[in-house]
Amino acid sequence: MSQALGEIEARIAAACARAGREPNEVTLIAVSKLQPVAAIEEVYAAGQRHFGENYAQELRDKAVALAARSDLKWHAIGRLQRNKVKYVAKVAHAFHALDSLEIAMELSSRLQRPLACFVEVNLGAEGSKGGVSSTELAAFIQSVRALPNLDLVGLMALPPMTQDPEGSRPHFQTLRKLALGLGLRGLSMGTTADFEVAIEEGATHVRVGTAIFGGRPSLQNGDWVERVKRNRSGSVS
């Protein structure tokens, strides 16, 4: 895993060089969802500090398990249900999937400090996915900006799946234009499949899981906590 991390860092640096950007303009978020705590420890030991989690309870549990590593920064990257907002409010360094005013209000009321937030945009207009549609984005942003404690830093997207990373490029370009028009600097875009293209198109945060940690178990019933309880070593199998 530490070798994989080094390779990803090198590919990020190369993509930055192609785009005339500095590598320190891009934050690598190691997406550790469904990976065991031991795997996070290994990647942390190799120098990685930003980690991404999708599920609020999993984030809560891992934050407790890794609390001693006080410079580890958690990025909550998945959609939230209202009753789980509290976990994110407590431990997250940033939230990347803001797409509902109800959640935004709940988050703002629970926070005791400003939280960096990215609004998720549903670029492909895919019904099954989260995110605010492009047409509703400006109004949504205006409402979010009125809330205390939410530090709106940018936009996030997960474009429709493609085999070819080039397939994501037009979506990344669209996200960048939307952010520019709204005066937002942050762009959370790019995964294992397409992070280099995302960097060429201006990503400030890339969210890479599989290329660092290897494959992850598929989630059944959405219940990570139950899986961990069954497996006392704390790993998810």
Ligand SMILES: *Cc1c(COP(=O)(O)O)cnc(C)c1O
């Ligand atoms: C899982 C996930 C990622 C990472 O995907 P990989 O293909 O493993 O790199 C990035 N962003 C979001 C929102 C995710 O859910």
